[in-house]
Amino acid sequence: MLNGKFGIIFGVANKRSIAWATALALHEAGARLAFTYQGDRLKENVEGLTNEAMPGSLLLPCDVTKQDEVDATFRRVGEEFGRLDFLIHSIAYAPREALGGEYLDTSRDAFVTALEISAYSLVQLSRAAMPLMIEGGSIVCMSYYGAEKVVAGYNVMGVAKSALEASTRYLANDLGPRNIRVNAISAGPIQTLSARGVSDFSTMLKHHAERAALRRNVEAREVGATAVFLCSPMSSGITGEVIHVDCGYSIMGM
Numbered sequence: 001m002l003n004g005k006f007g008i009i010f011g012v013a014n015k016r017s018i019a020w021a022t023a024l025a026l027h028e029a030g031a032r033l034a035f036t037y038q039g040d041r042l043k044e045n046v047e048g049l050t051n052e053a054m055p056g057s058l059l060l061p062c063d064v065t066k067q068d069e070v071d072a073t074f075r076r077v078g079e080e081f082g083r084l085d086f087l088i089h090s091i092a093y094a095p096r097e098a099l100g101g102e103y104l105d106t107s108r109d110a111f112v113t114a115l116e117i118s119a120y121s122l123v124q125l126s127r128a129a130m131p132l133m134i135e136g137g138s139i140v141c142m143s144y145y146g147a148e149k150v151v152a153g154y155n156v157m158g159v160a161k162s163a164l165e166a167s168t169r170y171l172a173n174d175l176g177p178r179n180i181r182v183n184a185i186s187a188g189p190i191q192t193l194s195a196r197g198v199s200d201f202s203t204m205l206k207h208h209a210e211r212a213a214l215r216r217n218v219e220a221r222e223v224g225a226t227a228v229f230l231c232s233p234m235s236s237g238i239t240g241e242v243i244h245v246d247c248g249y250s251i252m253g254m
């Protein structure tokens, strides 16, 4: 479905990352991939994963708070691929102390950091990718229900996800004339490295599995499969959308 397509994936930290499950699905669909990693701390992980599953992938250091690394990343992708067809944004961060207790206590620093890394980066990366998406493209980011409703402990990250989802719509409008589509996947809770930062995550998993329409939790590979759909021509009429891949949790009332 994606044979001959070139994509870049931001946010692989380890084998549990949603970005990694997404990469496997995109690779299986035939795409050639570039990966970024946030600093040397994650380099070995990404190298180990890609060497085994998809040798020859392009690996680039990119911390989104460092504009020179973002510039260098897209320069290298341009040199190597000549163009870009899709971008996966699977990045989020908030200081741990802000993910628990009352939202009311969120510090200015935590707020700015969370919004910069988790939401502004979508704008920043979309702008950098645009010149390489010469035949149109697809940009996909990862959100969560805490953007729409109060989820205890999710706090400033919920506010960042609201900004991410709104950015998805505004970017879809800006990039639509270039046939670049921008969509968000609102994933149900999945046990990953980031998830461990959310207080009482195991309670969240249990609650979700009991209440979701499908009475189970979503798997990362299901998020990956939706990303393949959003990067493929099968979704050519969909942009600015937030697609829930949450086993139907968000449709439930009482």
Ligand code: 0WD
Binding pocket: 010, 011, 012, 013, 014, 016, 017, 018, 019, 037, 038, 042, 062, 063, 064, 065, 089, 090, 091, 092, 093, 117, 142, 143, 144, 186, 187, 188, 189, 190, 191, 192, 193, 194, 195
């Ligand atoms: O339940 C979950 N796990 C859900 C996650 C449910 C719904 C949505 N999501 C979202 C997350 O909010 C995030 O946007 O999916 C995305 C991926 O999250 P993940 O797969 O759960 O988490 P993880 O494997 O930790 O990957 C996120 C990565 C970072 O990992 P760590 O844990 O080391 O912070 O985001 C990257 C980093 O690799 N990241 C950055 N990348 C570049 N520059 C930066 C940065 N400054 N900060 C974090």
